[in-house]
Amino acid sequence: MAKIFIVEDEAEIREELIQLVSARTHDGIVGACGSVKEALLLIPSADPDIILMDIELSDGQSFEILERLPLTPFSVIFVTAYEHYALRAIKAGTLDYLLKPVKEKELYDALDKASLRPNVLHAVQKEILFDKQSKMLVLKTLNETYFVRHSDILYCKGDGGYTTFFLLDGREITTSTTLKEYETLLPEGLFLRIHKSFLICLNLIISYHHDGFVFLQGGIQVPVSTRKKDLLMQKMTINNA
Incomplete structure (x- = not known):
C-alpha cells in the first residue's frame, strides 16, 4: 500500500x-x-x-x-x-x-x-x-509530458491556440498553449519572437537575408516581420559581441 x-x-x-x-x-x-x-x-x-x-x-x-x-x-x-x-x-x-x-x-x-x-x-x-x-521547459500534450532543454529548441511556430516546437533532434511537439505564453516563459536573451507566428533561438541563426528571412541551423528558413527587423539586428549584434 x-x-x-x-x-x-x-x-x-x-x-x-x-x-x-x-x-x-x-x-x-x-x-x-x-x-x-x-x-x-x-x-x-x-x-x-x-x-x-x-x-x-x-x-x-x-x-x-x-x-x-x-x-x-x-x-x-x-x-x-x-x-x-x-x-x-x-x-x-x-x-x-x-x-x-x-x-x-x-x-x-x-x-x-x-x-x-x-x-x-x-x-x-x-x-x-x-x-x-x-534550463528546461515542460511541454504537456494530450498523451505525454516532455521535458525539453532550452538549448534543444530550434524554433517555435504558433497557430491560434497551439504551438509546435521544432527541436534540434528533429522532433516536433505540439501543445495547446499559445506562442505568446511561451514567449514570456523562455529567456528573452536567448529567444526572440521575430514574427507573429514564429519564436526562434538566437544562438542558432546562421544568417539574415534582407528580403525578410533568417536561416537557422539545418537550413530552416523563417520569416521576419518588418517591425521586428531592427530588434533582431540589435539582438544579433549583442549575441555576437
Missing part, C-alpha cells in the same frame, strides 16, 4: 483529494496539511511514499518544503492551478504535476506511475528542481 501525504491550503480541495485517494483500496492517507510550516513538521514522521503537493500555500511555496526537508525517498506530484509552474515541476523519475481542477483519472494515473518507482531519491528530485543550470 502506498502511503500518501497531502499538502493543500484550500480545505475543500484538500478534502476532495483525500476522498479520491481513500477510494483506492491499495492507497492510504498518512497525513494532510495546508502550510509550509505544518508540512515541515509532519512529513518526516509520516514517512510518506508519495506527496500530493499544491504549490501556492498560505505561508509560501511548496518548493521551500522540498528544499528544507531531509533526504527522503518519496515521490512528489504537484497539484496547481497555474501551468507556468510546470517549469519548475521537472520530472525526476516519478516527479509529476496535475492541473486543477484535478481529474480523477489523471490523479490515479499519476499515483500509479509514482508507485511503480518508489525508490527515486529526493536528493535527485531536488537536484533537478533547483539546479539553476538545468
Whole structure:
C-alpha cells in the first residue's frame, strides 16, 4: 500500500483529494496539511511514499518544503492551478504535476506511475528542481509530458491556440498553449519572437537575408516581420559581441 501525504491550503480541495485517494483500496492517507510550516513538521514522521503537493500555500511555496526537508525517498506530484509552474515541476523519475481542477483519472494515473518507482531519491528530485543550470521547459500534450532543454529548441511556430516546437533532434511537439505564453516563459536573451507566428533561438541563426528571412541551423528558413527587423539586428549584434 502506498502511503500518501497531502499538502493543500484550500480545505475543500484538500478534502476532495483525500476522498479520491481513500477510494483506492491499495492507497492510504498518512497525513494532510495546508502550510509550509505544518508540512515541515509532519512529513518526516509520516514517512510518506508519495506527496500530493499544491504549490501556492498560505505561508509560501511548496518548493521551500522540498528544499528544507531531509533526504527522503518519496515521490512528489504537484497539484496547481497555474501551468507556468510546470517549469519548475521537472520530472525526476516519478516527479509529476496535475492541473486543477484535478481529474480523477489523471490523479490515479499519476499515483500509479509514482508507485511503480518508489525508490527515486529526493536528493535527485531536488537536484533537478533547483539546479539553476538545468534550463528546461515542460511541454504537456494530450498523451505525454516532455521535458525539453532550452538549448534543444530550434524554433517555435504558433497557430491560434497551439504551438509546435521544432527541436534540434528533429522532433516536433505540439501543445495547446499559445506562442505568446511561451514567449514570456523562455529567456528573452536567448529567444526572440521575430514574427507573429514564429519564436526562434538566437544562438542558432546562421544568417539574415534582407528580403525578410533568417536561416537557422539545418537550413530552416523563417520569416521576419518588418517591425521586428531592427530588434533582431540589435539582438544579433549583442549575441555576437
